[in-house]
Amino acid sequence: MAGSNRFLSLILVLGSLLVIFPGTVYAGVHDWSPGEVRTLKSLWIKSLPTVPQDPSNAYGDDKLAASLGRKFFFDKRFSGNAKVSCGTCHRVDYAFTDDLPLAHGMGTTGRRTMTLIGSAYYPWLFWDGRKDSLWSQALGPLESSVEHGISRVFVVSIIFQHYRKEYEDIFGPLPPVGKLGRLLARPASDDPGAFKGWLKLSLEDREAVNRVYVNLGKAIAAYVRTILPGISRFDEYVAALNEDRAGDLKGIFTDQEAEGLRIFIGKAKCTNCHSGPLFTNGEFHNLDIPVSEKMPFDAGRAEGISLVLADEFNCLGNFSDAKGKQCQQLWWMDTDTRKYNGAMKTPTLRNVVERPPYMHAGQFNAIREVLDFYRGSKNPDIEHQSLTNSDLKALEAFLGTLSGPILSLGE
Amino acid sequence: MKKAILSLMILGLISWTGCATTQTAHDDGGMHAPMTQHYEDSIFKVTENGEFSVEVLFPDKKVEMGVNNVDLIIHNKKDEDVTGAKITVTPWMPSMGHGVMETPVANEKGGGLYNVKNVVFSMTGDWELRLEIASGSTADSVKIPLPPVGAMGHTHTMKAPSPSEIDTSMEKTSMKGQFNVSYKSDVHPIPVNRLLSWNLDVKTADGQPVKNAQIKILGDMPEHGHGFPTEPEVSGTMEDGQFLVEGLKFSMPGWWVVTFHITAGEMMDQVSFNLLLN
């Protein structure tokens, strides 16, 4: 059934190609040199190792924790207006991001929501890498006044009320917590009232609240670790190459898509940053992408470096299950913030055409705008030969082949 | 520098009779006499109250993160060279609302020329020079926007020699010939985007293993102007002459140069390895 569908769409694609590009002939476009094949295999989903262990999260691969984490992920009670869950911005129907230039929870944030596809593989989370684990990442938005708009104390009270048994089955008995006082109590620099409420809790209660809060993060992380890219048409293409089924290549990619792929790994130098099976190096670059003048200056990674070091929930902190050099990314992290002013994380290109807008503040509405911007860039990291309009069209066509099913727990 | 002073003196002579290129500062509607810009590639600005004109030159032909060298040519209202002025220089970053810790000092070179050697730009982005100039009883100030300060540590972008010209051998003699150094990566071929450890073997020229060396590591993509996204370290001596280097990470495919600065007792030398990653 899927086969006949593909056949049908192939005929449609080829037909439309004839209409749009009657004169374009790509000679030998499906022939690849050994060096190119090596590069293609490095981008192949089969080159993706199994999800790396997170030594800071002892529950990362716990199935019960993952299914509880999924409940937390979609539970809107974890918000100040009972309308926002993690799934509000990380929409399942939109490749685990949303369609807004700037994320919107209780209010509007300063950056675009990142997709969660394959995020278990990234050493750094968020555009500025201010978090070094998925569990720590999950805890940030809950206490942000423009995202979930609640506090760790509030989170713990919901767990006491609605998740006691499920929580205790995984993490052991909930600690006795005295009077929680102000529900919005949190150690927050942006809300003195909330901070005072937090300090009024006993040290033991603060420790207990933190522990339960962290465990919620670890459960959510266990779920998010299961969100992975599936096999895309690009992966089928490389599979055919790998199995020496040269005759099948034409049936999987149009000539234009193959040409786009060649440009992607060749003269456009996209793989300088978009490397590996997730099409990202997970690192930070400032490409001078224009931002609306109304937006305040965003220091990006330059700030993220300081934030992740100071974070009580980082890999080297008290709530991490790892220590020392097990926290290898943090241990070896470059602390020279001056190099990273305005730098943002390279996002994955898996399923990219399905999830506009693009860039850290949703500056571009269409892939073509992104490609146009890069064409004109003089940044040495992406310095490339000149690209024609038909090159950009081919690149765009190729990017469409990176879409596949997105796998997540139980689906 | 001598050349600059000489030409300034010549230009100073010209200015007695009238200058080669004469500009009226557009900022303040020509409230004062015309002032002179000597060089085409300079930044020229008249101070807020029109008391002085300032011409900013970069003798090293670059503006980059770190220490910079700046020349200032100062004229007064009558377009005469200003000598003996007291100049306060503050590098300022308007977008961040801050300056820097180091205060640069202006040294008078004569003929209206002042050189400022230690202008530090602590991060990339748009900076300005804020100058306060006092000469006799006249004082005035000016903010001079500068070209953007280069990204990622240094601005040089070197064209790569063709791959066949790049020596990628993993065993090399150091620059001054003091050491023979070789490396072995824990993962080979070397992948991008992965934390790696290298085993560095350091021997003296006559083949003796080196003990107790201090080793500094520097990564560089000469074409891109950046290095590692990490801070690699020699984390241990495995045995005499064998050093464990941890925390190396190559964030991109392409041409990399990894340099080791080695100090062992009286000996001090450096060795660079080329890598072509894909």
Ligand SMILES: [Cu+2]
């Ligand atoms: Cu680079």
